[in-house]
Amino acid sequence: MKRLLSIEFQKIWKNKASKFLLLTYFILLSFIALIASIKFNIGTFEISIADQGIFNFPYIWHFNTYIAAWFKFFLAIIIVSMMANEYTYGTLKQNLIDGLSKKEFILSKFLVVGSFALASTVFVFIMSLILGYSFSSYNEFSIVFSDLEYLVAFFIKLAAFFSFCLFLGILVKRSAFALGFLFIWFVFEKISYGILKFEILNGNNKTIDFADKLYKFFPLESMSNLIKEPFTRLSFAKTIETTIGGQQTIRDYSVHFSEISIALVWTFIFILTSYYILKKRDL
Numbered sequence: 001m002k003r004l005l006s007i008e009f010q011k012i013w014k015n016k017a018s019k020f021l022l023l024t025y026f027i028l029l030s031f032i033a034l035i036a037s038i039k040f041n042i043g044t045f046e047i048s049i050a051d052q053g054i055f056n057f058p059y060i061w062h063f064n065t066y067i068a069a070w071f072k073f074f075l076a077i078i079i080v081s082m083m084a085n086e087y088t089y090g091t092l093k094q095n096l097i098d099g100l101s102k103k104e105f106i107l108s109k110f111l112v113v114g115s116f117a118l119a120s121t122v123f124v125f126i127m128s129l130i131l132g133y134s135f136s137s138y139n140e141f142s143i144v145f146s147d148l149e150y151l152v153a154f155f156i157k158l159a160a161f162f163s164f165c166l167f168l169g170i171l172v173k174r175s176a177f178a179l180g181f182l183f184i185w186f187v188f189e190k191i192s193y194g195i196l197k198f199e200i201l202n203g204n205n206k207t208i209d210f211a212d213k214l215y216k217f218f219p220l221e222s223m224s225n226l227i228k229e230p231f232t233r234l235s236f237a238k239t240i241e242t243t244i245g246g247q248q249t250i251r252d253y254s255v256h257f258s259e260i261s262i263a264l265v266w267t268f269i270f271i272l273t274s275y276y277i278l279k280k281r282d283l
Contacts, residue, residue, distance in 0.1 A: 004108035005115065011082065011091065012112070018078045025074035029123055032067055033131055052234050055135035058147035062230040062253065064128045065154035068120065069227060072158055075116050076165045080178040082112070083169025106275040109166055117158035121151055149255040153226040160223050160263040163270040170274045189218045222262040228253050 012018045035054065054063050086092035095105060133139060168178040197211040215221050232251060 001107075001111060004104060005111050007095075008082075008108050008112045009115075011085070012078065015081075015085065018081060021074050021078050025071055025120075026123060028071050028074070029068055029120070030127065032064060032127065035067075053137070054234065055131045057132045057136045057138050057144045059230070059233065060128050060132045060136065061147045061150040062227070062233070064124055064131070065150045066227050066230050068124045069154060069157055072120075072161055075120075075158075075162060076182070077175070077179065079113065079116075079162055079165040080169040080175045080182075083109070083166065084173060084175040084178070087173045102278050103275065106271065106278060109274075110163070110271055113162040113166055114159060116162055117155050120158055121155040124154065125151055150227060153255045153260065156260055156263050156267075157223050157226045160219075160267045160270075163267045163274075164219060167270040167274045170277050186220055189215075189220050193218075193221075216259070217262060219266045222259065222266060225259045226255065226263055 012022070053059060092105065096102065100108075129144075132144065136144075138144075165178070165182065168181055169175065172178040172181055193211065193215045196214070216225055228251070230253065232249075233253060
């Protein structure tokens with residue numbers, strides 16, 4: 001495995017565009033800390049974002065993993081480009097000629113996917129600890145290290161998404177088309193959900209519930225469901241909701257094993273299908 005990872009990271013690091021995107025990704029992740037400096041005025045009141053508790057333990061695990069997940073597209077570009085370059089420059093065929101099996105080739109790509117997800121998770125973990133101990137009102141050990149399931153969900157979310165990108169890169173063979181297909185699939189999921197809910201199932205409460213349950217099994221939606229939006233957990237958001245609506249909506253922000261299982265199944269499907277395509281394709 002060490003040999004396979006060494007081969008892959010040499011390819012990535014020697015590519016200037018991939019190196020730039022990789023560095024940009026981790027630099028942008030560190031910019032989450034700048035949220036603490038954001039302040040805005042509402043009438044005569046000055047509101048500091050950091051004072052709203054976004055960096056309090058254990059809420060910070062939820063908030064940081066949700067925000068950090070939006071930057072995953074930088075690594076997605078690297079992954080699809082990595083596969084496109086294998087076909088463009090003939091390195092895939094050369095690796096196979098040099099004795100690398102197709103199974104080892106797919107394994108090496110999956111190891112890169114896993115490494116990206118793991119490195120991102122460790123980075124967010126360390127950054128969250130630093131921010132939390134700098135701004136949190138709660139520093140007790142039991143509080144600090146509660147809700148770490150959001151980090152597990154973050155890792156699986158990235159691994160599943162990067163596996164999808166790897167599959168598209170192998171299927172399409174061109175990075176621009178692969179990224180275009182990714183966007184088209186995202187739009188397809190959203191439109192098909194709306195059609196299913198309001199046109200096919202007529203939009204009543206019972207059928208909407210069925211559509212919601214079915215939609216959770218779509219690949220991108222299953223990844224999105226791993227970490228729900230954290231903003232409505234904040235006290236000022238609850239106050240606004242109560243003021244406008246008269247009552248608070250009960251929401252479930254937990255990480256559920258069923259949602260993790262769905263994302264893991266998709267990860268397995270993407271990797272297995274990628275291997276099947278590579279095995280059957282005439283290189």
